[in-house]
Amino acid sequence: MNNMFDLTGKVAVVTGASSGLGRDAALSYADYGADVALLARRKDKLDELAKEITAKGRKAVAIACDVGDEESVKAASEEILKAFSKVDILLNNAGVAFRGAVHELPTEDWEKSMDINVKGIYLMSKYIVPQMKEQKYGKIVNIASINAIVADKGPDLARHAYNASKAAVRGLTMGMAATYMEDNITVNSIGPGLFESEMTADSLFKHEGFMNLYNSLTPASRPGRKGELNGTIIYLSSDASSYVTSQHIIVDGGFSIV
Template identity: 35%
Template sequence: MNVLELFKLEGKVAIITGGGQGLGKQIATALAEAGCNIVLCSRKIETCADTAYRLMNYDVKAKAYKCDITKEEEIQSLIDNVIKEFGKIDILVNNSGTNWAAPVEEMPLVGWEKVIKVNLTGTFLTAKIIGKKMIEQGFGKIINISSCAGLRVDPPEILDAVGYSTSKAAVVHLTKDLAMKWGKHGINVNALAPGYFPTKMTMAFLEEKGEMVMERSPLKRIGDDNSLKGAAIFLASDASDFVTGQVLAVDGGFSL
């Protein structure tokens, strides 16, 4: 097979949670550009619907659904609708996430529980339920979104969000565990660990600490609209068929 053929996604179907904005939107755009049909879902459907409409410019099928990834019944309903509409699920990108910044000694329990529920439990539930469908199919690619914050510990002047960093570190282990369990079913499970990108979640942070982040990074910059695309295509495509249980940091070297 020609090497470029390995990266094509024509006829594939991908579900991207939280894909209406931020890094999820960047990944969704990359997959659509490679020919993949796209399903976007979020607790609030408006941004997903707008992004899905724009992705159809790439001559792919794209649709948005409302889904709270912390509720099993909503994930199951999503899968039922996607199978009815698209016929299969080739790729799952577990991108939905949230944050709550506070010093450890001041972190409220409600903040900790919110972050763990979305970032870890939501990722687990979505992988569990969609993974069951992939087991029935005998194939699938799962890409969990961790973070450079889950690979290293930063001083509080850079990042003071213990729930976020802990949840993203747990996603790394979840990824490896699922890869070990599901490899025999033809399912590859890997993770991306993005660094700092300008998104709605990080904009205020970068305005305050962006210079510090760039100084700490070997490449001396933050991510842009194209920085995550290549890594996402690699893990979603046939190019990564012999790769599983791995974490690819796309962070300019920040996690070193």
């Protein structure tokens, strides 16, 4: 029986690949047979990851890229196509989160949230989708957040720009899915709950009151563990999900149901 999750011969692009969930996803893509283009601003971290992927017998290229800057994205896309000639999978993972309610949030934090979390997906897709349309195949996975549908109570936990930007990711995903399915390009989003990463380690994970509350409210009684998002990412990136598009899969240990 054919393995619908096999990614052998596929090329995956991962933004925000230098750490956390993006790094884990890039390694998982390689484990399932894909070659990987690694994008982030920290080239040194990407170079280290590329060596790990190469050791698995897959090809990897590390490309410094600011997904919020169009010229940077355009140059990175050209480098990707020069290295691999095609892109089959685009994982839009790069993201930032700033604490603050709207009455106190600096304008620059709002703008950076929108530039990275929303504009970044727009720009990466703008330069990758034409090649996917030409080959009549593509899998786009946008990392949104549980915070697209739920919010954290309390002034010290408010992240209004993050809420807004991740809800926008969901809307963008639906629009893209409706347009591109005719070209055999599926577009889906994932809403992770709380996972430890550079973005959460120094904020939420060090907030004892929040962690106690999160664990008490979550049916799993804990945050997500390293690698627990990979199964959903591989599913949406593989032919196992060939008739699935515009879906938003929440991976949160049940937090959003209580």
